[in-house]
Amino acid sequence: MSHQTRGVTTSAAERLIRDAGLRVTAPRVAVLDAVHAHPHADTDTLIRAVRSDLRVVSHQAVYDVLRVLTAAGLVRRIEPPGSVARYEARVGDNHHHLVCRSCGAVEDVDCAVGEAPCLTAADDRGYAIDEAEVVYRGLCPRCRGAADPAAHPAADLDPNGS
Ligand SMILES: [Zn+2]
Ligand SMILES: [Zn+2]
Secondary structure (H helix, E strand, O other), X not given: OOOOOOXXXXXXXXXXXXXXXXXXXXXXXXXXXXXXXXXXXEHHHHHHHHHHHHOOOOHHHHHHHHHHHHHOOOOXXXXXXXXXXXXXXXXXXXXXXXXXXXXXXXEEEOOOOOOOHHHOOOOOXXXXXXXXXXXXXXOOHHHHHHHOOOOOOOOOOOOOOO
């Protein structure tokens, strides 16, 4: 439990944790950092990332921290059908996900129109709805290219990227 001073990212994570009313601990900071650095990562990926940072941390500790951060709203847990749970730090905007059926790649998709329109159910049956989950499934450009090389020779280029 040594006091550590690290980069800008770490202070941001510390501040987020403190602002959420949680005690700042090295595992919490490391896990939140890892979720920020690896959007949509599964638990194993996050454990590897945290270990490269903290060296010694148990699986259970990482699971516990993810549960605490998720409950505090600092981390969002998503469970694409057919995939293990994944975590991301982009919270509170009800964005959706593209999931590749072939390689499991996950990407963010903003709501199609305005702010969280999917929360307006056609018939809420009296529920107070606060979350809607939409998963778009299909093949990512890379996997489409592999399946049909003639289709999109430039499929690797991200039209919105760089
Ligand atoms: Zn794919
Ligand atoms: Zn996302």
